[in-house]
Amino acid sequence: MKKIIIFVANMNNTRFATVIHILTLLAKSPGEWLSSDWIAGSIQINPVIVRKELGELQDQGWVTSRKGKEGGYTLLIPGKDINLAAIYKTVKKTDVLGKKNLNPNPKCPIGKDMNKELEDLFAEIDETVFDALRHRTLESFVKQFG
């Protein structure tokens, strides 16, 4: 699947939950082909959303798909090779601390430098989250399920 992404505005707030749910199901059934309809039934969301997220997971090289009868999706790599920071990055569209205001007043001595200072702070906090997620893997997450 090839995509040229010009600009994606939407930050889907349930995307991390959705994607880790999808990956958990796939990791629990290695070698099997799960359909978007079946996966959607577990999450109880629309199957088109599931297919879209699976498109991103294919872009990451984690998943492949098969069309037609008996088709579906399956994991290409073991869960221990997918860490949660990488999963988060596939769905993350805004900084952890949110968005900056677009036009702080350049004539105000504070306003003119605000976004530069926030840039540094926001980047640092994002890194903190990545660090915390990096040492966790899909495998360790999946192991928690009975």
Add this chain to the structure above:
Amino acid sequence: MKKIIIFVANMNNTRFATVIHILTLLAKSPGEWLSSDWIAGSIQINPVIVRKELGELQDQGWVTSRKGKEGGYTLLIPGKDINLAAIYKTVKKTDVLGKKNLNPNPKCPIGKDMNKELEDLFAEIDETVFDALRHRTLESFVKQFG
């Protein structure tokens, strides 16, 4: 200002940026009364938004206000006594990793436990962010400005 909050649905994505901007301006002018209009002019957002955020900052006990001519807002406590985790908590409405899906399928062995597992993970990441923000203060943030 007393409020009974039944349920607040809105998570304003620029709220952290807005609130830290407001607090920075107040901290840079100790003892002065800044109007919501003047503050809004620095951020270049609507003054009503500024007054709403200042309402929350008053609830925290950090700020007080004065109505009427020559009125405005001023800081009640020094910037070193306000840490960024506390600021984040005043505006935070969702977990860092986002929202959970509402109704994972209880008949699915994965679906039925998903939100419990996500709950733990999401709480842990939130704590990580609080920890990173806790050792920074408004004072240290403000000092960065020329």
Add this chain to the structure above:
DNA sequence: CATTAATGTAATATGTTTTATTACAAATAA
């Protein structure tokens, strides 16, 4: 080779959240 079932994706609709705006009562300085 017709049928069935699945992905991939566009287009559209609906719902939710965020931000801005309008309006005005209440307060207060001068």
Add this chain to the structure above:
DNA sequence: TTATTTGTAATAAAACATATTACATTAATG
């Protein structure tokens, strides 16, 4: 008394997220 400011409700507009419909394409299988 006038001018100015907060506090807040109500509404509007914009942005974002999710769901739905539709259908071309692909592939297994009887």
